Amino acid sequence: MFSSELKKGSTEMLVLSLLDARPRHGYEIGKLIEARSGGRLTFALPTLYPTLLRLETRGWIKGTWVEKAGQRERCFYRLTPKGRRVLADQRETWKAYVSAVNDVLGESGA
Amino acid sequence: MRDWTTFVRSRLRLTGLTPDREARIVRELAVQLEDFYRDARARGLSESDADGEACRQISDWDRLAEDVRLADRLHAASRFDRLADSLDVAAGAERAGIRGGARMLSNVLRDARYSLRQLRQSPGFSIVAVLTLALGIGATTTMFSVVNSVILRPLPYPQPQELVSVVEIVPRFGRFSVAPATFLDWRAQNSVFEHIVAYNGGNATFVDANGPDRVINAAVSWDTFELLRVAPALGRGFRAEEDAPGKANVIVLSHGMWQRRFGGDPGVLGRSVSLNGAPFTIVGVMPAGFRFPSRQTEYWVPLALNPANATRGGHYLGAIARVRAGTSIEQADAAMRTISERLALQYPENSAKESSEVRSLQETVVGEVRPALLILLAAVGVVVLIACANVANLLLVRGFVRAREIAIRTALGAARRRLMSQMLVESLMVSLIGGAVGLLLGYLAIGPVQTLSAGSIPRVDDVSIDGRVLAFSLLLSVVTGVLFGLAPAAYAGRGAILEVLKEGGRSSTGTGGRWTRSVLLVTEVALSIVLLVGATLLLRSFARLTDVDPGFQPERALAFRVALPNAIYREEHQRVAFYERLLDQLEALPQVTAAGLVQALPMRGDYTLSFTMRGRPDPKPGDETSANHRSISPDYFKALGVPLLGGRAFTARDAEKAPMVARALSGVVDPKAVPAQLARRAIWVLDPAAAAQLPI
Numbered sequence: 001m002f003s004s005e006l007k008k009g010s011t012e013m014l015v016l017s018l019l020d021a022r023p024r025h026g027y028e029i030g031k032l033i034e035a036r037s038g039g040r041l042t043f044a045l046p047t048l049y050p051t052l053l054r055l056e057t058r059g060w061i062k063g064t065w066v067e068k069a070g071q072r073e074r075c076f077y078r079l080t081p082k083g084r085r086v087l088a089d090q091r092e093t094w095k096a097y098v099s100a101v102n103d104v105l106g107e108s109g110a
Numbered sequence: 111m112r113d114w115t116t117f118v119r120s121r122l123r124l125t126g127l128t129p130d131r132e133a134r135i136v137r138e139l140a141v142q143l144e145d146f147y148r149d150a151r152a153r154g155l156s157e158s159d160a161d162g163e164a165c166r167q168i169s170d171w172d173r174l175a176e177d178v179r180l181a182d183r184l185h186a187a188s189r190f191d192r193l194a195d196s197l198d199v200a201a202g203a204e205r206a207g208i209r210g211g212a213r214m215l216s217n218v219l220r221d222a223r224y225s226l227r228q229l230r231q232s233p234g235f236s237i238v239a240v241l242t243l244a245l246g247i248g249a250t251t252t253m254f255s256v257v258n259s260v261i262l263r264p265l266p267y268p269q270p271q272e273l274v275s276v277v278e279i280v281p282r283f284g285r286f287s288v289a290p291a292t293f294l295d296w297r298a299q300n301s302v303f304e305h306i307v308a309y310n311g312g313n314a315t316f317v318d319a320n321g322p323d324r325v326i327n328a329a330v331s332w333d334t335f336e337l338l339r340v341a342p343a344l345g346r347g348f349r350a351e352e353d354a355p356g357k358a359n360v361i362v363l364s365h366g367m368w369q370r371r372f373g374g375d376p377g378v379l380g381r382s383v384s385l386n387g388a389p390f391t392i393v394g395v396m397p398a399g400f401r402f403p404s405r406q407t408e409y410w411v412p413l414a415l416n417p418a419n420a421t422r423g424g425h426y427l428g429a430i431a432r433v434r435a436g437t438s439i440e441q442a443d444a445a446m447r448t449i450s451e452r453l454a455l456q457y458p459e460n461s462a463k464e465s466s467e468v469r470s471l472q473e474t475v476v477g478e479v480r481p482a483l484l485i486l487l488a489a490v491g492v493v494v495l496i497a498c499a500n501v502a503n504l505l506l507v508r509g510f511v512r513a514r515e516i517a518i519r520t521a522l523g524a525a526r527r528r529l530m531s532q533m534l535v536e537s538l539m540v541s542l543i544g545g546a547v548g549l550l551l552g553y554l555a556i557g558p559v560q561t562l563s564a565g566s567i568p569r570v571d572d573v574s575i576d577g578r579v580l581a582f583s584l585l586l587s588v589v590t591g592v593l594f595g596l597a598p599a600a601y602a603g604r605g606a607i608l609e610v611l612k613e614g615g616r617s618s619t620g621t622g623g624r625w626t627r628s629v630l631l632v633t634e635v636a637l638s639i640v641l642l643v644g645a646t647l648l649l650r651s652f653a654r655l656t657d658v659d660p661g662f663q664p665e666r667a668l669a670f671r672v673a674l675p676n677a678i679y680r681e682e683h684q685r686v687a688f689y690e691r692l693l694d695q696l697e698a699l700p701q702v703t704a705a706g707l708v709q710a711l712p713m714r715g716d717y718t719l720s721f722t723m724r725g726r727p728d729p730k731p732g733d734e735t736s737a738n739h740r741s742i743s744p745d746y747f748k749a750l751g752v753p754l755l756g757g758r759a760f761t762a763r764d765a766e767k768a769p770m771v772a773r774a775l776s777g778v779v780d781p782k783a784v785p786a787q788l789a790r791r792a793i794w795v796l797d798p799a800a801a802a803q804l805p806i
Contacts, residue, residue: 026138027142027146045146045168046177049138049142049174050180053181053182054182057181057183074141
């Protein structure tokens with residue numbers, strides 16, 4: 001639906017924002033993005049997984065293996081305080097960017 | 111359903127990550143693929159379709175591996191482990207062929223890494239062990255670099271093995287300088303040398319546009335540079351015709367003097383300079399590092415011996431030669447001995463019983479210091495042994511502390527050989543780090559050693575750390591590492607597992623361990639005593655040397671050299687007048703109590719004079735009695751604080767009567783007998799030219 005170039009800039013922010021509510025595992029994150037975007041945004045495993053590792057390496061999220069009753073053991077990622085600060089920043093920047101882009105589009109449409 | 115972990119592991123080629131990290135990534139990807147599979151099944155797909163959908167989630171495994179590697183850089187394995195891994199892979203691949211080589215290296219690397227981690231965990235132990243070894247290895251490295259540069263390294267000339275020194279052997283004195291007439295005969299009559307040259311070190315007042323300077327020089331035979339096979343860096347050397355009286359007004363500068371006095375000006379050739387008042391023309395500049403006959407030599411002039419009046423009795427020349435190709439030093443020695451003994455028969459009045467000796471130049475230059483240097487090297491070697499014993503002890507104690515760890519590892523299946531090799535690798539790591547620090551210490555010590563031993567050790571300026579010294583330090587480090595690692599390794603290999611485990615970690619030292627440590631301690635004390643005794647003896651000798659009464663009082667005595675240029679002070683009366691004026695003006699200074707003149711200060715060279723006693727039969731040629739003598743001015747004894755045992759010192763009137771006078775005979779004649787003998791004794795000087803009878 002959207003080109004990978006367009007998605008690239010927002011993948012990290014999407015992952016961080018999904019983890020803001022509660023810890024989730026990798027498969028769940030992928031499915032959630034797809035569901036919430038109504039199928040318009042999909043991230044393949046080979047894109048999403050390295051992103052998770054990269055965010056963890058930066059210390060923004062932290063993966064922990066958890067075995068829930070009746071479920072297989074999975075690695076759940078949660079947001080670290082540092083990740084939370086980064087997410088807040090990214091949200092601000094994103095809003096400002098979108099508003100700026102909208103303004104530009106609005107002007108040209110007038 | 112397929113085993114997704116195996117599926118992922120067989121496709122994802124992750125390199126350079128730690129094993130733990132790799133396992134986690136494989137596991138997580140497998141879990142997610144299984145999620146895709148289960149999801150597909152839940153949506154009603156057949157088993158094979160669901161499997162196909164899950165498998166298609168990752169199409170480019172190599173790309174994924176690369177992305178994971180880049181994303182997970184923080185968990186990258188160290189180069190060390192990666193190298194060990196690759197060696198492991200290599201060992202697997204070559205299993206059919208030369209088994210074990212790469213595997214062993216991989217084990218060593220892993221052991222090294224483990225050891226480094228262990229050393230980091232106990233910094234106190236590591237620092238003490240490394241410093242102990244560094245001191246020992248550093249001292250030995252310094253000493254070896256001196257031995258290497260002074261004794262082992264060949265002289266800095268082409269084909270140095272052909273270079274020899276030639277000396278005269280004179281009855282009663284042994285090896286002696288060469289007399290000019292003898293040298294000229296040697297030169298004319300020998301057939302064993304390609305070149306034989308003579309030289310005479312001296313000093314002169316050098317005057318150029320920058321003013322006067324007192325510099326050390328050498329008068330050399332014209333073909334000296336050819337003999338040494340060192341060409342001037344600039345200009346030319348001497349020509350045969352310039353090596354003759356009256357024609358020797360040319361000079362070759364050392365590189366140092368050229369730089370210092372002439373700023374390295376290439377236009378210096380042909381310029382005139384004044385040496386002792388006479389004009390000389392600069393014809394050449396020698397390359398940097400050319401130091402002959404001494405490191406202080408600043409310039410060279412032709413020796414210009416006059417065959418017409420060359421003396422056979424005055425020995426003052428040094429002689430070196432290059433033996434012809436195919437001639438051994440022994441053959442040259444025998445040939446020269448024949449010539450010298452023939453000359454001794456030919457000139458019995460001057461050369462009776464004289465002979466000659468040809469020795470390798472290297473041996474002549476360093477032969478005297480060789481035993482001292484080797485003893486010092488052995489002494490620092492003992493220091494290294496003590497350091498080894500110390501560190502072995504430390505390692506052993508640490509081994510006991512780690513006995514439980516070792517026992518558990520043995521119980522878990524670690525082979526004893528692996529444990530022993532690991533202990534050895536650990537001690538090697540300590541010794542190699544100690545060696546590296548020691549090398550640094552050794553490098554830093556070279557400067558002070560050169561400063562302290564300047565003048566007492568030949569070629570000490572050339573001391574440096576070269577490939578041989580590096581190899582020596584490495585070998586020393588490895589040998590010490592093995593040496594002090596043997597005991598702990600043996601202990602680790604012995605592995606009294608049950609006892610240690612039963613004692614529940616309370617284990618300290620077993621009987622065997624105590625015995626080993628006792629042996630080490632005894633060795634250490636024994637070695638220390640050897641060193642202590644040696645050092646005490648050395649100190650005692652030194653103390654006794656400083657206690658020796660030199661016969662004068664050096665306190666408050668100042669000395670300086672005066673030399674008059676022959677070109678200006680041609681006549682003797684001019685020189686006498688100068689010295690009288692000098693003494694008068696010195697004595698007029700309020701700070702000066704007495705001033706005297708002597709041709710050479712005490713303990714600076716021998717001036718031997720043959721003499722006979724009146725009333726005794728003349729000795730046969732070659733059997734004359736001789737004494738070390740000095741020509742002095744009247745107040746010399748007073749200035750130097752030499753006590754007179756009896757009689758009187760010289761006066762100005764004595765000087766008028768006697769051109770040469772003898773030093774007070776303290777030490778030669780029994781002091782108590784001197785007063786009675788004073789009036790009656792006389793010395794006959796045997797040199798016919800200066801034959802004189804002198805009263806004491």
